[in-house]
Amino acid sequence: MLELVGVTKQVGAETHITDVTMTLVKGSLNVLLGPTLSGKTSLMRLMAGLDKPTAGDIRMDGVSVVGVPVQKRNVAMVYQQFINYPTLTVYENIASPLRIQGASDAVIKAKVGKAAELLRLTEHLDKTPLQLSGGQQQRTALARAVVKEAGLVLLDEPLANLDYKLREELRAELPKIFAETGAIFVYATTEPMEALLLGGNTGCLSLGRLTQFGSTIGVYNRPADLITAETFSDPPLNIITVDKRGSEFRHTGGVSFPATPKQAALPDGRYTIGFRPHHLYLDAQGSTGTATQGRVAITEITGSESFVHVDVADSRWVALVPGVRNLDVDTTITVYVDPERFFIFDQTGKLASAPASAA
């Protein structure tokens, strides 16, 4: 069990990590989600013992490990760059942490063989890393982390430098690869989609603060505040500021939405409404939808889904629709929103009301 208690890290006048408290249990997969420079790498370096916190405590199984250098901790780390020993064979690369531990040749052979099989590297063991594809190089780095049998495995955007199909394959394998070892996994990523696909727990980071930590789907369905909701949405959350009067949300641009009975119970005042791109529809959705006009800015097609960027009133919204929808830029279209799907945040950014389906 790894506990971070009120961990703060300052470098000169800058604060990289502010008052982070979180508990990671054995055998769990924990995703650190946040944009570039949100503090993911800083936090991982603190967990690994590469840096010392300015304040707070880090405990491993109840014992403080602050000040224990990284060499004396049982930690494995995999980076975005493919880091291997270029002159050693894949076999020797994977064996390197075992050689340092002074394991016998027989043990090394058995463990390397098993790790290579798990990461599908068996036929490449005699090659050097530079003869491998990017995906295989990263598999080698991962295999080295596996044989180390570390209690804490830190993965810092390990798939970011791979083509998306390779990323898809390796991402599907990762939880399986590490599930057996019982170690604590920490996986940093900038992509909400990646967090969802990996599952486990997710901690959202913003400007060095941990805004929320909990089960991945739980955080996604009930973000505690606007920052978490924005961090955990890709494409970005559609946002509109409104004035609530009774059972109506009014926006300055003359656009207004009816409130559901539950939402109508909130006190009147200013709120920020957020709703996800797949809840902005291009087709009418029964009786609860509200129609409004928008202008198409661009359509992006990923293959199985399309993102339609629309300018509505003074905001740019994104609609995520299944299949291929190739709308011409600059055409005016009708889009529909469903107040049932609204996340409503008060003026301090705290969640005031979430969609009923996400309870």
Add this chain to the structure above:
Amino acid sequence: MARITLDHIAHSYKANPQKPTDYALREVHHVWNDGGAYALLGPSGCGKTTLLNIISGLLTPSKGRLLFGDKDVTRLPTEARNIAQVFQFPVIYDTMTVHDNLAFPLRNRGIPESEVERAVKETAEMIGLTAMLKKRAKGLTADEKQKISLGRGVVRSDVNAILFDEPLTVIDPHMKWMLRSQLKHLHKRVGHTMIYVTHDQTEALSFADKVVVMYEGEVVQIGTPADLFEKPKHTFVGYFIGSPGMNVLPAKVAGDKASVGEHEIALRAPYAELSGKTELGIRPEFVKLVHGNDGVPVKVSAVEDIGRYRIVRTRLGAHEVNAVLPEGTPVPAEPRAVFDTSRLNVYLDSHLVEARQ
């Protein structure tokens, strides 16, 4: 502007190619329309860069002819082809201002200065660089530099085609879609033939009217984004486009029935007798998981809830079958997979085969 004809073009880096595998680019024969937006899409080593270099004039193909309009340009050097290119890493003239960068291709061709001024102004306005015309090009950000490279192509009204070689590689993720949207606007406005090389499916499908999917030196499909999604002509296209990719199941096909292991699956129409490796292809979006007696029994191995839908990874005997379930659809306790017959494709040696009519 010109129509581009690839007349039986093939290329090998070897002096005496014997086998088909000696070719980095296997024979392509195609005509690309004047003013079209084409994307060459495929993983690294698929031959897309070879094809681009043949079009730009860096390479002379081992076989075949390349025509711009009716003119054979196969053996013409780059400078004689009247094309423009945006490279992976921004190429700008460091010591010049943005204005002089844009004016450079025109001045080199001895165009009168008044005409140069007009074209530069118009181009800068189109690509959103008007405010920085007087700045030195050197200090700009990567996306601005890429815009300059693009501008040097657009400024010439007579280019045959504009080529893009993975132009967004060094651009920050949040700037990428801005540039993509500008590019699309620009294409609509200037109407040049554009050819865009990328390994990123989103970039290709968003940019192009027609996507050319390449795999192991071969063009496996040329089609609209919808074609590629709905009717992949090759199992690779099914796998590469869409996330997760198309399910591909080895099967025996007899008439209007297919069998995967001991399970029988109905096809939409009867097929002629097929000899070779036969496979069924079905996208996860078109697989339903139901309770009851329809379909084939599957075992759920993992469920990935990504919010707007769930990816259910199942096994049908020894084969993996993924299903995509819309938000709020439950996974039955003893699920059976039902394939949408109209979306079920049959592949022979990886290529799509049509049913007998």
Add this chain to the structure above:
Amino acid sequence: MNKTWNNKAWFMVLPVFLLVAISAIIPLMTVVNYSVQDTFGNNEFFWNGTDWFVDTLTSERFHAALVRNLSFSLIILAIEIPLGIGISLTIPKKGWGVSVCLVLMALPLLIPWNVVGTIWQVFGRVDIGLLGHTLAALGLDYNYVQDPIDAWATVVAMDVWHWTSLVALLCYAGLSAIPDAYYQAAKIDGASRWAVFRYIQLPKMKRVLTIAVLLRFMDSFMIYTEPFVVTGGGPGNSTTFLSIDLVKMAIGQFDLGPAAAMSIIYFLIILLLSWIFYTVMTNSEGAN
């Protein structure tokens, strides 16, 4: 990212520090010591203040040598830099020609300086030297031992022969760092050969050219061995550069005080000029 502080690292620097102290700082201090004292033999020294410095700075002999030095440096820079750039542009980019060119060009750089001097001393002799004899046979009145202009021409030609390849090699390194995409873009933009040089190659070579100019300037300003071997500073004083003059004064006349003052001034001039060069060249870079 900050690293865990480790003060032990400073101990690692100690050997280098000691080495520099012994090899540079201590001898320099000895020179400083001589420059402010006078001696009449018997190892007796008298405090002399800044007299030697004033004497040196106002001496005709020093001015003349300084002008000779500056002229020499400017002439060889004016020849070697353009010539080096020109040669680097003609070196092939790939194939076996590359290594042949590079090895051939590196040859003059590998020859010891006094040997270079001796080669040219013999080469230029009218009686037995290939160059001197040929020129004489052509009816040219060439004799570097008697004619100051001929002596200068010989020393300059020798330096160009010796050092142009260094400039060329540096430029070649700069040129090979230019990605192919630039040349291709230039072709597409319809750029002429001159425009490619002016807007792509020259700007990309700027860094290495700065280094080349600095190196060649400092080196040529300190030139000693080659002219000493070839002309011995003559005829008359026509090729007596500061360094040669310095040695004459210190070893020939045993004027240790004036020689020490002169070498410090000499050192400061080099330092100042190098600093000016460096600032000017890096500033014009920053202004872009």
